[in-house]
Amino acid sequence: MEHKIPFNQPFLTGKEAQYIQEALQSRKLAGNGTFTQKCQNYFQDRYHFHKCLLTTSCTDALEMAAILLEIQPGDEVIMPSYTFVSTANPFILRGAKIVFADSRADHPGIDEKGIEDLITTKTKAIVVVHYAGVACDMDIVMDIANRHGVWVVEDAAQAIDAYYKGKPLGGIGHLAAFSFHETKNIVCGEGGMLVVNDKKMAKRSEIIWEKGTNRSAFFRGEVDKYGWVDVGSSFLPSEIIAAFLYAQLEDLERIQQKRAQIWKAYCQGLQDLASREKIRLPFIPAFASNNAHMFYILLKNQEERSALIGHLKSNNIQAVFHYLSLHESPFYKEKHAGRNLVYSDQYTDCLLRLPLFFELTEPEQHKISATIQHFFIH
Template identity: 55%
Template sequence: MNIPFNKPYMTGKELGYITQAHARGHLAGDGEFTKRCHRWLEERTGAHAAFLTHSCTGALEMAAILADIQPGDEVIMPSYTFVSTANAFVLRGGVPVFVDIRPDTLNLDETRIEAAITPRTRAIVPVHYAGVACEMDAIMAIARRHGLLVIEDAAQGIMAGYKGRALGSIGHLGTFSFHETKNIISGEGGALLINEPELVARAEVIREKGTNRSRFFRGEIDKYTWVDIGSSYLPGEIIAAFLWAQIEEANSITARRLAIWRRYHEALAPLERARRLRRPIIPAGCQHNAHLYYLLLPSPNERTAFIDTMKNASVNCVFHYVPLHTAPQGQRVGRAHGKLPVTTDLADRLVRLPLWLGVEEQQERSVSAIIGFFHE
């Protein structure tokens, strides 16, 4: 039996909630299920306000507008991330400034940020890779010293934390993804967390196509009109209903994923001691969510051989990002601060293992195939 890299999980309540949404006669955005999701996100994270969006990409685009990114403004971020992290700011005319990552967590190296700051720098975008927190205390201190905004790309960070605080709630703005590859899913979907109260009113307008429609629905004005730039960032109520079924099971979903993660971690410890691979590192103070389990192999060639061998064993393992500073568009619109040797090296050697709810039944076969590769 083939073991896919990912398989979307359903709790069993999704279709029932979608039926309820239809019965209420409200399938556009901001219905009852959307409001439930907003309340949960605000209570779970401590954010001042949370807004569902059609994707994490949309949430990042909203963040770029709220940050008032203008042509030529620079935004510091890792190169080892998904294209949406950079695209959101490039769409406003911003310039991504790619900074190297830490060798332990693969997160933005906080010790290299300050040297990359120029008079045009406007924001720092830490990306919490694999649901493991960046060193947010240091990043926030740098931002305060230089008057910069911090926008957390917590696409992989739902139910994860840093020193007891939810990821996405520490910077001025934060974003989540509910894409089908994430821990809590709605197929496509995302959320924007607003941690600065003065940004809430404008965020609401931007999300509603630049109109004050939300105020109209609350009875605060007698008609709504166009008051700012914006776009249609709302998800439909069917998406929110699906998401609510997932959110209700967020604790149990996370616990099961952590159990799968720990099984890999324990089983592969002898191979790390033998220096055949490196396992993920979770620093003290980081409460991860088992978003993914990766290995760092000794060389790119060994990674290729590993992926091919696992595929022949019907275990689908995959690499991850091509660093943005090496991509054609990244070279056109951004700049790298230095040569980024850690990013380049680790991106060539990283491989991700299957981790999804239900893989537990077949995990021992995956573990056996992995161990067998190194003992050939």
């Protein structure tokens, strides 16, 4: 039976089991223990984020963000339509109206220059998504937000170790959320992190994280007892998850270097097709770094993409499309204002993601590129 190339394969550094065993031996398995602190300190020290809180998912981190921003029914939140439902759900749960923005013509990220036209007196926040780990133009976004007095949340689910003009993504907006889902560069199965850059929110974020209690302050000896002081939920992951994650973080640089090699090899292997305008390759703006989270190509239409997916599948290669525009979703279509989001729909129909993971071999990658080239010969 011919070898199959999956779309994704989570990488194990080799220390995950060791650190999990250490957590087990400590007999302290609930959240906010030694490994949780190590992970949070890693991000605070490496990227100079003000406060980091591990969560059970990026979705949970965004739910915390919505609570911290005190989103109320009737508030409006601007975000791109071309994103995962987790970007929108936390604000929907608080009663917000989602105002969907289009993508850029040259990149699936939000069209920054179209944001201001969507601002109203009800706008409470702008949520940007750093698609494929490629930064939005944050100078434009922050300028709009500051002039109109609205919050900015960075959905940095795909953006670990990525930068905007030398600034780490996740450290620019008032709040940010990361993902460590098994499809990301750094993984722990399911997991996420909230970044709090606005110092005024730091204390409350910890209370929300700990089920609405001041338990963390109690364990630091800041209060003599703890109790229920605010809304909250059980957002923190167990020490077992944090132990797994810390093993991954220790190997971040090696993982990033390997992914970058694969990303560059795809560019080289598919450049001829791009120069002949058979496909479009990813665009990285001058202000953004590339963390090699994803390699995608753009086809001419949905039919061509479906045909290529089938061609790759017949050669035991799994390639997948990505988001379906949220403004066209069954849940939100009737709530959308009816504006045409041309580029969001274009990425919905035409974007195809290729396998990219640490253990993807050179022969496998050559096969993928050659199979795509073969498709366009016929």
